[in-house]
Amino acid sequence: MSVYYGQLIFEKSQEGRKGYTLPKSPIKHYELNDKYKRADCPQLPEVSEFDVVRHYTNVSFKNHGIEKGFYPLGSCTMKYNPKINLEVSSHENFTTLHPYQPVETVQGVLKIYHETQKMLSEISGLSKYSLNPFAGAHGEHVGLMIIKAYHESRGDHKRKKIIVPDSAHGTNPASASVSGFEVVEVKSNESDGTVNIPDLKEVLDDEVAGIMLTNPNTIGMFEKDILEISRLVHEAGGLLYYDGANLNPLLGIARPGDMGFDITHINLHKTFSTPHGGGGPGSGPVGVTKELEPFLPAPVVRKAGDLYLIDGKGKRSIGQISHFLGNIGVVIKAYAYLLTNGKERMKEIAKMSTLNANYVKDALKSVYKLPVDKVCKHEFVFDGLKDESIDVRTLDIAKRLLDFDIHPPTVYFPLLFKETMMVEPTENESKQTLDAFIDAMLKVAKEAKEDPEILKNAPYSTPVRRLDEAQAARKPRVKYKDLLEE
Numbered sequence: 001m002s003v004y005y006g007q008l009i010f011e012k013s014q015e016g017r018k019g020y021t022l023p024k025s026p027i028k029h030y031e032l033n034d035k036y037k038r039a040d041c042p043q044l045p046e047v048s049e050f051d052v053v054r055h056y057t058n059v060s061f062k063n064h065g066i067e068k069g070f071y072p073l074g075s076c077t078m079k080y081n082p083k084i085n086l087e088v089s090s091h092e093n094f095t096t097l098h099p100y101q102p103v104e105t106v107q108g109v110l111k112i113y114h115e116t117q118k119m120l121s122e123i124s125g126l127s128k129y130s131l132n133p134f135a136g137a138h139g140e141h142v143g144l145m146i147i148k149a150y151h152e153s154r155g156d157h158k159r160k161k162i163i164v165p166d167s168a169h170g171t172n173p174a175s176a177s178v179s180g181f182e183v184v185e186v187k188s189n190e191s192d193g194t195v196n197i198p199d200l201k202e203v204l205d206d207e208v209a210g211i212m213l214t215n216p217n218t219i220g221m222f223e224k225d226i227l228e229i230s231r232l233v234h235e236a237g238g239l240l241y242y243d244g245a246n247l248n249p250l251l252g253i254a255r256p257g258d259m260g261f262d263i264t265h266i267n268l269h270k271t272f273s274t275p276h277g278g279g280g281p282g283s284g285p286v287g288v289t290k291e292l293e294p295f296l297p298a299p300v301v302r303k304a305g306d307l308y309l310i311d312g313k314g315k316r317s318i319g320q321i322s323h324f325l326g327n328i329g330v331v332i333k334a335y336a337y338l339l340t341n342g343k344e345r346m347k348e349i350a351k352m353s354t355l356n357a358n359y360v361k362d363a364l365k366s367v368y369k370l371p372v373d374k375v376c377k378h379e380f381v382f383d384g385l386k387d388e389s390i391d392v393r394t395l396d397i398a399k400r401l402l403d404f405d406i407h408p409p410t411v412y413f414p415l416l417f418k419e420t421m422m423v424e425p426t427e428n429e430s431k432q433t434l435d436a437f438i439d440a441m442l443k444v445a446k447e448a449k450e451d452p453e454i455l456k457n458a459p460y461s462t463p464v465r466r467l468d469e470a471q472a473a474r475k476p477r478v479k480y481k482d483l484l485e486e
């Protein structure tokens with residue numbers, strides 16, 4: 001590629017070149033007061049339309065994204081985000097609303113909020129939702145504040161501990177700690193990563209505020225003892241928190257509410273049609289049982305007769321945790337997705353996510369080490385290559401996959417195994433895409449055996465070759481000038 005393509009847009013600038021035509025101004029002449037004028041002209045690139053479009057198209061391809069190729073990143077997986085839903089939520093009837101408008105003039109959007117609440121309740125078996133939290137971790141924090149408020153409302157001030165399994169998503173212990181709890185870790189069963197009941201019994205006492213779980217768990221196994229776990233925690237006076245970030249394998253099939261969970265968050269970004277990553281807008285609705293409803297954050301949308309109303313802070317509410325009603329644009333996308341799929345197709349989503357994961361798992365388990373050889377739900381983990389005499393690590397495999405235009409699976413998480421590779425194909429990939437991934441994984445395994453150096457020096461085709469990960473984290477060199485000096 002010529003140097004030209006690697007240039008910054010500023011370097012492509014040529015004095016006098018333009019990429020726009022402005023209509024004639026209807027204003028004859030207007031002299032701006034000097035105090036409003038800047039001293040120097042802004043340093044903007046002067047480029048043609050081709051320059052701009054090509055520049056940003058090329059920049060966008062320097063990174064791997066779901067628009068470019070398969071993205072089987074386990075856990076925080078990007079699922080299906082139909083473009084049409086983005087268009088719906090960007091409609092000017094929504095984008096021009098103001099949060100301080102009188103409620104009579106925003107009935108439509110309040111109806112969407114209210115109905116989405118109800119649909120999430122039905123899907124998860126919990127009584128009521130607040131759609132106000134901005135993210136999954138924000139939902140966790142809100143849920144934990146509700147747990148705290150619940151115990152304190154009963155005069156039970158000694159419950160300071162939150163139990164978290166060692167396979168939990170990192171945000172779980174972090175949220176518990178940020179919310180002022182002491183985190184108590186329980187080990188998982190080695191056979192399938194589920195909660196070890198004797199270990200759980202040992203840590204249950206009258207200081208336990210609750211437990212945070214996800215089911216299926218982080219390695220895609222269904223917690224078959226969930227009713228027993230729920231009974232034990234409730235008997236000890238604790239509450240059960242469900243991490244519903246990735247709800248796809250359960251949709252229309254099983255409900256956290258029926259498993260005994262008292263509180264859950266759901267990531268609308270991930271499961272319900274909003275892309276995530278890069279800090280874009282998200283939404284982490286929190287649902288609770290009937291008993292916990294008064295603790296939900298404010299404001300709350302309520303229906304009175306035919307009118308939708310917004311209520312302020314109730315007596316026991318944990319208070320306001322976001323501006324207004326959260327990221328309503330994300331809620332609109334979720335609403336469109338829920339209506340498009342309807343009850344029946346919800347089940348298909350769950351079944352396809354499970355079928356796809358098992359298809360890939362079974363096609364690769366003769367070559368990759370499968371520590372838990374059972375039917376999984378939406379995701380599963382490998383523990384490196386099956387042939388342990390091959391001197392290649394999971395990191396090398398992940399890097400080599402980039403040369404096949406495939407985003408690597410999540411690596412080295414959860415910490416249950418040494419060479420973890422966590423794969424979630426998701427429900428919306430075709431058999432042909434899955435087969436291409438399987439092919440690539442088999443080719444990489446073959447290279448590992450025949451010429452491991454290929455893997456150790458990968459990737460070859462990416463704009464940046466293999467990074468020194470420690471240095472990249474400690475001393476990131478993100479300034480263009482620094483890179484030029486290399």
Ligand SMILES: *Cc1c(COP(=O)(O)O)cnc(C)c1O
Binds near residue numbers: 077136243284
């Ligand atoms: C993504 C994820 C979270 C956190 O969600 P954010 O919106 O990124 O804060 C929590 N738990 C699990 C299992 C997740 O996959």
